Amino acid sequence: MTQSRPSIVIVGGGIGGLFAANALVGQGLKVSVYEQAPAMTEVGAGVYITPNSVRQLQRVGLGPQVEKWGAKVGARSQYFHHDGTVISDVQVTDTSGWNATYGMHRADLVDMLAKALPPGVVHTGHRCTGFERHGDGARVTFENGAIAEGDVVVGADGIHSALRPFVHPESRPVFSGTITYRGVVPAELVPEWPAESWLMWLGKGKHFLVYPLRAGKLINFVGFVPADREMKESWSAAGEPEALRREFADWDPQIGYLLRQVQTTFRTALFDRDPLPSWTKGRLTLLGDAAHAMLPHLGQGANQSIEDGMALATILANSDRSTVLAALLLYERLRRERTARVQSGARANGLRYDSFHDDLKLRDAEITAHAGFRKQLYDYDVVPVARELAMDLV
Numbered sequence: 001m002t003q004s005r006p007s008i009v010i011v012g013g014g015i016g017g018l019f020a021a022n023a024l025v026g027q028g029l030k031v032s033v034y035e036q037a038p039a040m041t042e043v044g045a046g047v048y049i050t051p052n053s054v055r056q057l058q059r060v061g062l063g064p065q066v067e068k069w070g071a072k073v074g075a076r077s078q079y080f081h082h083d084g085t086v087i088s089d090v091q092v093t094d095t096s097g098w099n100a101t102y103g104m105h106r107a108d109l110v111d112m113l114a115k116a117l118p119p120g121v122v123h124t125g126h127r128c129t130g131f132e133r134h135g136d137g138a139r140v141t142f143e144n145g146a147i148a149e150g151d152v153v154v155g156a157d158g159i160h161s162a163l164r165p166f167v168h169p170e171s172r173p174v175f176s177g178t179i180t181y182r183g184v185v186p187a188e189l190v191p192e193w194p195a196e197s198w199l200m201w202l203g204k205g206k207h208f209l210v211y212p213l214r215a216g217k218l219i220n221f222v223g224f225v226p227a228d229r230e231m232k233e234s235w236s237a238a239g240e241p242e243a244l245r246r247e248f249a250d251w252d253p254q255i256g257y258l259l260r261q262v263q264t265t266f267r268t269a270l271f272d273r274d275p276l277p278s279w280t281k282g283r284l285t286l287l288g289d290a291a292h293a294m295l296p297h298l299g300q301g302a303n304q305s306i307e308d309g310m311a312l313a314t315i316l317a318n319s320d321r322s323t324v325l326a327a328l329l330l331y332e333r334l335r336r337e338r339t340a341r342v343q344s345g346a347r348a349n350g351l352r353y354d355s356f357h358d359d360l361k362l363r364d365a366e367i368t369a370h371a372g373f374r375k376q377l378y379d380y381d382v383v384p385v386a387r388e389l390a391m392d393l394v
């Protein structure tokens, strides 16, 4: 079986592609990652890492790095009304064995994932432009004239994936009507801020989220506000801090305390996609936002892409070149339903967070009860399920 183990080409070196590469290398498989950017970089904003993916980061040996670069989110995490009155506590710890939730700087997470790979796995400056079957394998072409071949190609190239049209040309991004202002404030500038807590304020058509990053040295904020016109989804558009301050001017004064220290923000329009009816065509499959772009209202886009990578590696580890097509279909079978539930759950949670409810008492009760949904999300371990499915390949 060793000689006929499949080789894998991953297009996209974001959180999803890089984690998948780590998981595949961990299984002893040959993998290459092709990223369009000239260097591995990420924007100055945070990502919330939850137990369902922390478990997988630990499995590939990155637990100590998560402890080092993450900021463990602890007690006193809460939801508030816009004026600062408490709605409910947020369940971020668990006695039944969770491995904790962490805020991480996106750049720290990408750097940690890239550095954990053996030299030569990641190829930057490669923008994928084409895909085709080639003999009994698959071939990817790049704008710079390079070609990569493998038994399997994984499109991990984000919400505007160049590879998804080879599976589903008709899929379109759906604009949510919301834009975000994101950024970080050094914790030393806001000494009164509770630096261990995940905090969210909910008002009509807007919400405001704060959690710590980088061992508590940075405080990450996201202001969600309505957009009056459709913006192209982008991480790099600069947002005006004064406009952000105006959006939340009459909210809890604690928000004003933080926002007074904001010097730069990124503005991002929020898009997702409807669940795809399938992710795989022959030797090409999709992963992360390319497969299931979702709104951030459950904080799961990156976490689900990490689950995808671990599922794919676990199943491919049990395949060989003769069973690899069946392996990709098993991967899709395992992941598509769960991620579709998270996609629709994120849309529903966005409506709760923006207070689009006739009865806000009922909304508050749903927010409180949401601890049950989060527990189910966080308790899930994709590996035993993937191993069991992969038995069908042997």
Ligand SMILES: Cc1cc2nc3c(=O)[nH]c(=O)nc-3n(C[C@H](O)[C@H](O)[C@H](O)COP(=O)(O)OP(=O)(O)OC[C@H]3O[C@@H](n4cnc5c(N)ncnc54)[C@H](O)[C@@H]3O)c2cc1C
Pocket: 011, 012, 013, 014, 015, 016, 017, 034, 035, 036, 037, 046, 047, 048, 049, 126, 127, 128, 129, 156, 157, 158, 159, 160, 161, 162, 180, 182, 222, 268, 270, 287, 288, 289, 290, 294, 296, 299, 300, 301, 302, 303, 304, 305
């Ligand atoms: C406001 C906001 C807040 C969020 N908060 C959270 C959170 O708290 N927790 C969470 O889990 N998720 C969160 N997410 C979602 C999360 O950021 C994404 O789901 C996650 O980054 C997806 O990773 P990915 O690797 O699939 O895609 P991406 O991170 O988009 O990576 C795709 C990579 O592919 C590369 N690429 C694109 N096209 C090509 C090409 N043609 N050729 C080669 N390379 C290409 C890109 O340069 C990029 O590096 C948030 C998202 C938003 C917008």
